[in-house]
Amino acid sequence: MIISIFNQKGGVGKSTTVTSLAAAMTKLGKKVLVVDMDPQANSTLGCGVDDESLEEDSTIFRLLKEPRLYKDLIESLIIETQYGNLHLLASDISLSDAEIVLANAMSREHLLSKVLRFVEDDYDYILIDCPPALSLLSLNALVASDKLIIPLKPGYFSSKAIKHLLETVNRIQENLKPDLRILGILITQYDARKKDLNESLPKRILDYKVFETHIRVDAQVEYAQENMMPIPFFNGKSKASEDYMNFAEEVIVDGKKERQW
Numbered sequence: 001m002i003i004s005i006f007n008q009k010g011g012v013g014k015s016t017t018v019t020s021l022a023a024a025m026t027k028l029g030k031k032v033l034v035v036d037m038d039p040q041a042n043s044t045l046g047c048g049v050d051d052e053s054l055e056e057d058s059t060i061f062r063l064l065k066e067p068r069l070y071k072d073l074i075e076s077l078i079i080e081t082q083y084g085n086l087h088l089l090a091s092d093i094s095l096s097d098a099e100i101v102l103a104n105a106m107s108r109e110h111l112l113s114k115v116l117r118f119v120e121d122d123y124d125y126i127l128i129d130c131p132p133a134l135s136l137l138s139l140n141a142l143v144a145s146d147k148l149i150i151p152l153k154p155g156y157f158s159s160k161a162i163k164h165l166l167e168t169v170n171r172i173q174e175n176l177k178p179d180l181r182i183l184g185i186l187i188t189q190y191d192a193r194k195k196d197l198n199e200s201l202p203k204r205i206l207d208y209k210v211f212e213t214h215i216r217v218d219a220q221v222e223y224a225q226e227n228m229m230p231i232p233f234f235n236g237k238s239k240a241s242e243d244y245m246n247f248a249e250e251v252i253v254d255g256k257k258e259r260q261w
């Protein structure tokens with residue numbers, strides 16, 4: 001199953017969710033590929049890989065540009081991280097040229113989809129980190145995905161931005177990917193002390209499910225990032241680690257239910 005973590009708003013916890021969910025899933029025995037589609041390379045770093053020390057043209061960009069894809073080429077770029085069954089297609093700053101370089105490519109929104117078709121069956125889950133914009137890179141991520149998880153900070157439940165995002169997803173479903181489904185909305189950076197913001201945590205937003213698990217604010221997340229480690233491996237006893245483990249279980253169960261429908 002291929003899942004994009006997307007919200008065009010910046011700093012809502014996309015990259016943290018990708019690396020933490022991936023790590024939590026591997027702890028639950030799953031094999032997971034993280035695909036970093038953001039030139040900021042936060043989830044590359046979060047998986048313990050220094051984007052600045054990557055060989056030239058060894059990121060996902062190399063594959064998006066490639067007109068003749070074959071499995072060996074894709075596998076040669078997949079990094080087996082130090083976290084067992086957590087694998088990575090990395091990003092670095094060169095991916096910021098994608099918008100221009102790929103502007104005239106044939107079916108330019110389907111490039112990632114074509115890449116992932118080769119390796120989809122090798123993983124239980126493929127998780128895609130997106131940049132904070134509805135760019136060609138994000139469109140490629142969404143078109144390649146079966147499901148979408150939208151991270152959202154408390155306080156933005158009824159904002160214009162979330163409505164706009166959900167309308168955008170509708171348009172992508174209509175025009176590019178009819179079977180893309182929103183698996184749910186994940187509340188991140190939840191602070192139980194800020195009662196006024198959190199009191200009325202919704203169960204649904206515009207008819208979409210809000211996951212039961214909320215990710216609490218936890219300073220350990222930043223320490224984990226400084227150490228280039230996913231939080232479930234950095235500090236398994238931390239609040240955020242506990243939350244992401246629960247969240248991983250919820251995603252696995254929901255995914256199974258969806259498959260039965």
Ligand SMILES: Nc1ncnc2c1ncn2[C@@H]1O[C@H](COP(=O)(O)OP(=O)(O)OP(=O)(O)O)[C@@H](O)[C@H]1O
Pocket residue numbers: 009010011012013014015016017038040042130131132188189190215216217218219221222225240
């Ligand atoms: N549960 C949490 N507790 C505390 N801090 C958090 C938590 N989740 C994320 N953060 C912090 O919030 C910031 C933004 O998180 P993150 O990079 O995951 O968001 P993003 O949506 O990927 O951002 P961008 O849009 O720039 O890609 C980071 O500094 C991260 O350390």
Ligand SMILES: [Mg+2]
Pocket residue numbers: 014015016038040042043129130
């Ligand atoms: Mg990010």
